[in-house]
Amino acid sequence: MAGTPRKKTIKAAPKAAPAPRAADSVNRVYAAIQRMAVNFEFRPEQRINEVELAATLGVSRTPVREALNRLVIEGLITLVPNKGFYCRPFDAEQIIGLFEVRASLERLSVELAAERASDVRIAELMDFWNGVRANRAAMDAEELTSRDEEFHIRIAAMGGNPELVRMLESINARIRFVRRIEIENPQRRTTTFDEHLAIAEALKARDRGRAVACMSDHIGISVADAVSAMKEGLARIYMGRMAS
Amino acid sequence: MAGTPRKKTIKAAPKAAPAPRAADSVNRVYAAIQRMAVNFEFRPEQRINEVELAATLGVSRTPVREALNRLVIEGLITLVPNKGFYCRPFDAEQIIGLFEVRASLERLSVELAAERASDVRIAELMDFWNGVRANRAAMDAEELTSRDEEFHIRIAAMGGNPELVRMLESINARIRFVRRIEIENPQRRTTTFDEHLAIAEALKARDRGRAVACMSDHIGISVADAVSAMKEGLARIYMGRMAS
DNA sequence: TCGCCGCAAAGTGTGTACACTTCAGAACAC
DNA sequence: GTGTTCTGAAGTGTACACACTTTGCGGCGA
Numbered sequence: 432m433a434g435t436p437r438k439k440t441i442k443a444a445p446k447a448a449p450a451p452r453a454a455d456s457v458n459r460v461y462a463a464i465q466r467m468a469v470n471f472e473f474r475p476e477q478r479i480n481e482v483e484l485a486a487t488l489g490v491s492r493t494p495v496r497e498a499l500n501r502l503v504i505e506g507l508i509t510l511v512p513n514k515g516f517y518c519r520p521f522d523a524e525q526i527i528g529l530f531e532v533r534a535s536l537e538r539l540s541v542e543l544a545a546e547r548a549s550d551v552r553i554a555e556l557m558d559f560w561n562g563v564r565a566n567r568a569a570m571d572a573e574e575l576t577s578r579d580e581e582f583h584i585r586i587a588a589m590g591g592n593p594e595l596v597r598m599l600e601s602i603n604a605r606i607r608f609v610r611r612i613e614i615e616n617p618q619r620r621t622t623t624f625d626e627h628l629a630i631a632e633a634l635k636a637r638d639r640g641r642a643v644a645c646m647s648d649h650i651g652i653s654v655a656d657a658v659s660a661m662k663e664g665l666a667r668i669y670m671g672r673m674a675s
Numbered sequence: 676m677a678g679t680p681r682k683k684t685i686k687a688a689p690k691a692a693p694a695p696r697a698a699d700s701v702n703r704v705y706a707a708i709q710r711m712a713v714n715f716e717f718r719p720e721q722r723i724n725e726v727e728l729a730a731t732l733g734v735s736r737t738p739v740r741e742a743l744n745r746l747v748i749e750g751l752i753t754l755v756p757n758k759g760f761y762c763r764p765f766d767a768e769q770i771i772g773l774f775e776v777r778a779s780l781e782r783l784s785v786e787l788a789a790e791r792a793s794d795v796r797i798a799e800l801m802d803f804w805n806g807v808r809a810n811r812a813a814m815d816a817e818e819l820t821s822r823d824e825e826f827h828i829r830i831a832a833m834g835g836n837p838e839l840v841r842m843l844e845s846i847n848a849r850i851r852f853v854r855r856i857e858i859e860n861p862q863r864r865t866t867t868f869d870e871h872l873a874i875a876e877a878l879k880a881r882d883r884g885r886a887v888a889c890m891s892d893h894i895g896i897s898v899a900d901a902v903s904a905m906k907e908g909l910a911r912i913y914m915g916r917m918a919s
Numbered sequence: 920t921c922g923c924c925g926c927a928a929a930g931t932g933t934g935t936a937c938a939c940t941t942c943a944g945a946a947c948a949c
Numbered sequence: 950g951t952g953t954t955c956t957g958a959a960g961t962g963t964a965c966a967c968a969c970t971t972t973g974c975g976g977c978g979a
Contacts, residue, residue, distance in 0.1 A: 455756045456933070457744070482960070491934045493737070496962090500701070500741045504748040506841070512699045513940055515961060528836040535783040539776065592772040597750070598842065700963070726930070735964045740932090757970055759931060 456490045461498035463488055468507040469604050471668050473518035479508070481515070506605055519605075521668065523661050526609055530657055533602045534650040536595060537583060541630065541646045543590025545639040552589045557631045559585065564624050575620070576611040582627055586634070610653070612660040612667075619656055626652075700734045705742035707732055712751040713848050715912050717762035723752070725759070750849055763849075765912065767905050770853055774901055777846045778894040780839060781827060785874065785890045787834025789883040796833050801875045803829065808868050819864070820855040826871055830878070854897070856904040856911075863900055870896075 464484070466472075473479060485495045499516045502508040509517045544553075563570075563578045570578070580603050587596045603610075613619055626649040633642035708728070710716075717723060729739045743760045746752040753761045788797075807814075807822045814822070824847050831840045847854075857863055870893040877886035 458756070478960095480960075492961090493933050493935090497741055497744045500744045501748045504745045506838075512702070513961065525838060528838040531787075531836055532780070532783065532839050532842060535779050536776070539779040543775075592775055594750075594769060594772040595776050598776060722930095724930075736931090737963055737965090741962095757931065 456494040457497050460488050460490060460494045461501055464495070464498050465502060465505075465507060465604065468502060468518065469607050471518070471521070471608055471664075474668060475518055475521040477518045478514070479516045479518060505601060521661075521665060523658070526606055526657065526661060527654065529602050529606050530650070530654045533599065533606070534647065534654070536587075536599055536602070537646050537650055538643055540583070540587040540590055540595060540599070541634065541642040542639055543592060543595070544586045545634055545637055545642050547591050548586075548589035548634065550635075552585075553631070553634050556582070556585050556589070557628075557635065560624075560627050560631060564628075567620070567624070572611050572615045575614050576607060579610070579614065579623065579627075580607070586630070606657075609657050609660045609664055612663050613653065613656050616656070619652075622652065623649075700738040701741050704732050704734055704738045705745055708739070708742050709746060709749075709751060709848065712746060712762065713851050715762070715765070715852055715908075718912060719762055719765040721762045722758070723760045723762060749845060765905075765909060767902070770850055770901065770905060771898065773846050773850050774894070774898045777843065777850070778891065778898070780831075780843055780846070781890050781894055782887055784827070784831040784834055784839060784843070785878065785886040786883055787836060787839070788830045789878055789881055789886050791835050792830075792833035792878065794879075796829075797875070797878050800826070800829055800833070801872075801879065804868075804871050804875060808872075811864070811868070816855050816859045820851060820858050823854070823858065823867065823871075824851070830874070850901075853901050853904045853908055856907050857897065857900045860900070863896075866896065867893075 479499070481492045481495055481499075485492045488495065499508055499510070503510045503516070507519055509519055511517060560582055563575075563582075567575070583603075584596060584599060587599050614623070626645065629645045630642060630649065633639075633645050723743070725736045725739055725743075729736045732739065743752055743754070747754045747760070751763055753763055755761060804826055807819075807826075811819070827847075828840060828843060831843050858867070870889065873889045874886060874893065877883075877889050
């Protein structure tokens with residue numbers, strides 16, 4: 432091992448290196464596959480071909496498998512031993528179940544925020560949402576879904592419980608597909624703006640009970656609409672993107 | 676699947692195979708490392724040596740890394756790029772945060788159970804807990820913690836929301852270390868028995884409000900005791916297993 | 920004595936090899 | 950024609966190889 436001119440010449444020589452360097456592929460790959468799974472770019476229950484996916488992403492199977500293993504725990508991918516990784520099923524009951532859990536956590540979220548958030552953070556929240564509201568005409572459903580999630584996550588973050596934030600983010604990823612379709616509905620979109628403002632007002636007033644009530648109403652309506660959104664979602668997955 | 680003499684000669688041949696076959700190591704390894712992490716058999720913030728761990732478990736690094744990646748998402752392990760996997764820190768605020776989230780989900784749990792559980796399931800729950808109570812003298816803290824968790828998980832399962840069950844199980848794994856210490860306290864142990872029975876009674880009476888109240892009291896006391904349990908936990912991790 | 924440089928061991932990150940499983944379809948018996 | 954057995958291709962599961970990063974340590978200069 433002595434006189435090994437370790438890195439130096441090595442780096443310089445392979446100008447047209449075949450497989451040059453290693454970075455943190457896993458995180459890139461993880462993010463990429465996560466996005467695909469969230470958006471159901473894999474069909475439900477479809478087997479995910481590792482070699483193909485690895486080729487698409489320009490890496491070997493190793494980081495792909497590590498990323499897939501993470502996504503299994505996240506509930507975005509399932510694993511059947513000796514068969515492979517599969518896209519999660521499109522399971523209406525499961526989605527309803529996630530909405531149910533989410534409602535519970537969002538309740539905790541506003542309770543904690545009402546108790547612990549600083550006035551400044553609450554003011555920022557209102558500014559943020561008023562800004563979104565002002566720009567709403569320029570936003571498509573994707574962007575608006577993102578802002579909607581951000582609104583909720585901000586409230587969770589104000590409660591000072593990072594685990595709560597993590598779990599909500601995880602749930603959001605799994606129901607985003609449905610929520611985006613919900614938000615496409617113009618009427619639903621309008622009520623969302625009002626409901627968010629009502630929640631923010633209640634927080635500003637430190638009215639914990641009202642905040643919880645507003646949040647419950649808000650999420651409750653979501654669940655009601657989710658069913659029709661899921662139908663539409665199924666159509667898009669299996670029939671392509673033309674619709675609305 | 677009538678006559679399935681599929682494989683035949685293949686299995687018989689490799690009698691003294693050296694390291695012949697592959698099984699689903701990942702799941703075994705995952706369970707093993709999970710158990711270690713749950714019990715803080717790794718010291719907090721300790722780097723986990725992959726080669727060493729792989730050797731201990733009798734497999735190569737590949738399944739170990741896949742398992743570790745899962746545990747990162749579960750929150751039992753952290754990953755620092757180019758440095759390696761580390762045991763999660765022993766973070767009191769985080770543990771309190773997990774108790775907070777758990778309280779919220781347990782509330783949902785009894786609400787759903789009060790609405791949806793069959794009388795039979797509720798009766799089974801009471802039988803189960805009375806059985807545990809009768810045998811309590813024979814159980815150590817580990818076993819009792821396990822039964823305690825099972826009691827709560829049964830209630831969650833009765834609500835018919837598998838996602839709720841999953842999340843509670845995940846949280847339980849992360850706070851089990853503290854809860855086991857809590858349960859060692861004889862006084863705490865006694866109150867737990869009573870509180871669980873009170874919850875079960877409320878469910879039997881379909882009294883949703885009372886069930887929620889009982890559950891809140893139960894978990895609330897847990898949180899209060901958790902702080903002293905955490906102190907004791909730190910001592911055990913760093914000073915060995917003598918105590919109590 | 921103190922700080923800096925450089926080296927080498929240790930260990931991670933990823934690509935690759937290979938055994939084993941599954942599955943589909945051909946060949947074949949009835 | 951129908952069911953069964955075999956066979957080979959496709960693809961997963963795991964071990965292994967190897968480059969790169971990090972880090973501790975010893976020597977060197979001031």
